[in-house]
Amino acid sequence: MAGHEVKPEDVFMDEAMVEKAANEQNSHQKGEEINFSQVFEIRLAYRNILNIDNLWDYTSLTRLDLNNNMIKIIDGLDHLIHLKWLNLSFNQIKKIQGLQSLQKLDLLNLSYNRISVIENMDKLEKLTHFSIAHNLLQQLDNVRYLRQLKGLFSLNLFGNPLCEEDDYLLFIAGYLPNLTSLDSRIIHQETKNKASIKYHDDIEKIKHEELQLQQALDAEQREKAERQLHKDAFVEFLNGSYFFKSMLKDDPEAETLHCVTGVTDLLQKYPLILGFLIIHQMVALCTQLFEIGLTEHERRKTEIKSFFSGLNQTFKFYQQEALQIVANVDQQHKEVGWETFYHILSKQVQSLNLLLQISNTNSPVYTFLEDCTVCRDLEDNYYLNMQKIAVETLEKVAKDDLEEDIPDDVKILFTDKDAVMDVLTTSHDNHLLKLYNRETQLITDVNAWKAATIEGVGSGNGFRANITCFVVQCSTSTPYAPGLIYLFIFFVFMCYFRFKRHSLSRVVCASRTHLDMQSI
Incomplete structure (x- = not known):
């Protein structure tokens, strides 16, 4: 102090x-x-x-x-x-x-x-x-x-x-x-x-103010929850026209170019090959992606919840069966039922197969990439038409044949063809960069989610806790238990680590071979 x-x-x-x-x-x-x-x-x-x-x-x-x-x-x-x-x-x-x-x-x-x-x-x-x-x-x-x-x-x-x-x-x-x-x-x-x-009047006034404040707080919480939902679904800021407007907002000379006759009409009315307007088509694509993202998010949540629930239930059930087999070893004088034990353990693989569906998150990603390609095509069309309008305006300025009034700074810009084309090229590059960055962001977020989810399967509420419990229960039950325990650990962990490499089928084959060798 x-x-x-x-x-x-x-x-x-x-x-x-x-x-x-x-x-x-x-x-x-x-x-x-x-x-x-x-x-x-x-x-x-x-x-x-x-x-x-x-x-x-x-x-x-x-x-x-x-x-x-x-x-x-x-x-x-x-x-x-x-x-x-x-x-x-x-x-x-x-x-x-x-x-x-x-x-x-x-x-x-x-x-x-x-x-x-x-x-x-x-x-x-x-x-x-x-x-x-x-x-x-x-x-x-x-x-x-x-x-x-x-x-x-x-x-x-x-x-x-x-x-x-x-x-x-x-x-x-x-x-x-x-x-x-x-x-x-x-x-x-x-x-x-x-x-x-x-204090009736004062209290009623305070209650009204508190109600308004609470409503504002509730609205803020809903917006926050909605933003988090969109982020978890990898579709933040894709609903509505935000993404399209953000592309135009970062143009260094956007305001100058928009003063030219035809540019505003191009933004609002330019018909595309598919018959849609450029803004409407962009917004429609983003909205489509947004809806797909939310649907896929709910599907992932359901699958993950179902997987962990099924995994825990399946493990507990077959754990008891495996323990019973271990107990029967003493009575059978080392005559271990390898075929039965293999059958029980293979059931664990069936539950693991569900998690392989995580890899299917690539499907909506591919949809997004396809839509990004369409967006790039839209941007290319927009760029080409901007070039046409710019060339026409350059010719009119050179001939002093402008029929409409445009600001002096725009006239000055259009006295230099190279400067105008540089502005258009920079604008086009900025738009494409926006698309590329959003595309990269989604792919990165999806891959990070997949890695974290798969890693989580091998942590506390996945394999480790269940295997530890199984080993503790088996370790003192019979002198023949260690062989079964080691085989069980080998089988499950091989499944897990191979699963992380998306090669579950090879795990089953490897495990079957190992079991056959042991039975011989």
Whole structure:
């Protein structure tokens, strides 16, 4: 703390202090090292602590008591996302801050501090008990800030200057209708009724404003969710005319060229070979891609969900059958049923085949590439017609035979043929670059999704957890189990790694050969 002279009784909250408190206050075997991530409560009251620090490892904390210290700033709590109880009473805090991450907080005690404004609590949506007694709150209107905390039903403001206001009780009861307790006293329904009548007009106005704000927030959330959906479907900004307009927007000389007679008509009315207008055709292509992308996104979600569900169910079922085979080995005196065991394991391959459908995401990609080719054809037609109009305009300017008025800067540009053609070429190149970049973006995003999905199959909720469980169950069941376990692991992991190379059929052949050799 810059400029603070540390007194003999002042204490910094270091790692040793926190660790000692965690060991003393949480039950564990004597001599056993405590797991910080499994500590749920820490109490460090009456320690003359100056700061909140060194709590990074205690990510599971649900209760933290730091009352009766010398803390001035609320910080160092960002990672305590599971905290439900926070007691910072009897400190020297002047400002409410640093609570944004504590979205599960149920009780907050800031009594006996130096706080003058209630603020920065909008993320505490689950707060039910709030005590800020004996602080420096003076503005009764400031309490209305707490209206956004819909779950708050117990509030303690006792000992603040605002409590001396004549309408204190009615004001709180009127503007915070969900409260049931104020300053440790029950708010009776009669009081709420009086408050509702007294502040009816103001409260209705506030409700209207809150409704408008909530509607705006809801609309923003819907737009955000929609953008994310479009991104997940790889079709962001392809609905409507956005993409076409973005191509024209980046033309360095677009405005100048559009002043020439015929260019505007070309943009809006130029008929193409297919009989569509250039803008309408571009938009139609983008809309088609957009709809295909959304449809494919839903199909992928359904297939992935179905795959993991089927994989888990299939594994559990045949795991039991495999365990039964292992148990039968003892009874059959090493006469292992290789054919039956192979049949069971091959069922796992059938479930893996479903995931190969991920590779079929190439189909909509090819559709997109085909449409990009059509878009390039449209752009080429547009470019050629722009050239024709430019040549005609150059000839008219050279002959001083312009029938219409155009800006002087456009006339000057069209006195230089090379400059005009350079502008057109640059414009054409920019349009093609836009198409190329969007094409590359979609292919990159699809490939990244495929890689991440396939990689996810080999992680926790795919093979590893199930195989680990199977090995543990088999390892002690019979002296002949290791052979079956090794074969099972070999079979499944070979399937997985070969699957990543899209060669599942060769895996089946290789595994069959291996099984046949073992049976011989």
